[in-house]
Amino acid sequence: MRKKIVAGNWKMNLSLEEAQSLHSEINDALETSEFNCEVYHFVPSIYLSTLLESDQKVNVGSQNGYPAKNGAFTGEVSMSQLSGIGTKAVLIGHSERRQLFNESDILLKEKVDAALEEDLKVFFCCGETLEERESGQYKQTVIKQLKNSLFHLPSKEFAKIVIAYEPIWAIGTGKTASPEQANEMHKSIREAIEHAYTQEIAQNTSILYGGSCKPSNATELLNQSDIDGGLIGGASLKSEDFLKIIATYN
Template sequence: MRKKILAGNWKMNHTGAAVQTVLTELVQTLPETKATLIIAPPFPYLAQAVSLTAHTPLHIAAQTMHWEEHGAFTGEVSPAMLVDIGVTHVLIGHSERREYNGETDRTVQQKVAAALQHGLTPIICCGETAQQRQAGRTDDLLGTQLRMALAKVRMADASRVIVAYEPIWAIGTGQTATVAQAQATCAFLRRQLAALYNSDIAATVPILYGGSMKADNAAALLAAADIDGGLIGGASLQAASFTAIIRAADTI
């Protein structure tokens, strides 16, 4: 049985004092859980977050990275730098990075390969807009995103990745895919993994749902056969709401 994973993406929220407050409260109130817990704070506070969560069950993720180890890439952060400060995971290909920062299937591919090379766990994001879903393009689009992301990933490394399905139409909108919609799409992604590698690898790769997961819908979503966790935005910004989701996950 795949372990549940709950990853909080803080996006461009919280300054240092809030990072200190939220993570301290989270560490102090963290319930016992079987789930893997990840927090992705903004770049300036990654080292602070690593320090605050040392010797706890919390892992720290970056929200993106460059694929090169070093070089003339002003404003970028390399995988080697992330590893150097104790980061263990990295979000790659989030829809907001694609929309606002020019992320493409090709750069996602390069970043995934670089993350694995440096020992980071990539959380590969894929998703569709409302217009794309209404046009019946969901499977084709997500299939292409996943195939491109994993094109340079050998079978030996495939089980080290995490996949996150994030319906763009449900991010920050308060809308949530129905359990049936989310399960059907995550099942499709698992079938794609089986086609790219084999059924054994497909059975081990965690697939997260990332569209307005909250305490009141988490248990239903996480009970679905192919949903192994959540990529959580707004509900991860405060310790109380994130721990409520953790407790919901442990009822499954």
């Protein structure tokens, strides 16, 4: 059975005090309640060491990482440095990294390889623009992203990947793919994985939905047949909202 996962992506938000408070609130709540999913916080890199110190229910991951182990890459943090401080997971290929920082499929492939070499769990993001959705090219776009950056991996390594489908037109816009639209894309991703690998690997791969998921629509979205959880943006910055989404799997 594939794992259910609820992951919060804080992006470039929160002061250190706010980050510690939010992380503690979620951990404390999960200590005293039943939950049937894995929970992650993807946090700004400057908070990783602080948040990794505590004994916790919430896994802490990085929002980014650089593929080279060391060198003249001012401002970057390597996958080996992330692993060295105890980071367990890394977010790769988020639409904001692709669009704002021009990260190519080739670079993302290098990041995936470097992360897996350091035994980091990879959360790989993929998704289409509004133009690609409206032109009917959305499935081809997403599957091409997977082929270019993931499908070179041997089966044993691919088994360590979590995929997050995030329609770019539904991120930070308040728009959300309908449950049917989201599930259709998740099924297509799973079929592509089966074609590249095996049915067993496809059925065991967790595919998350990331696109304006919030308490009001979480139950309907996350209970779809091929949606295995959520990559949550804005709603992960409020403990009450994030806990309500986690409670979808209680």
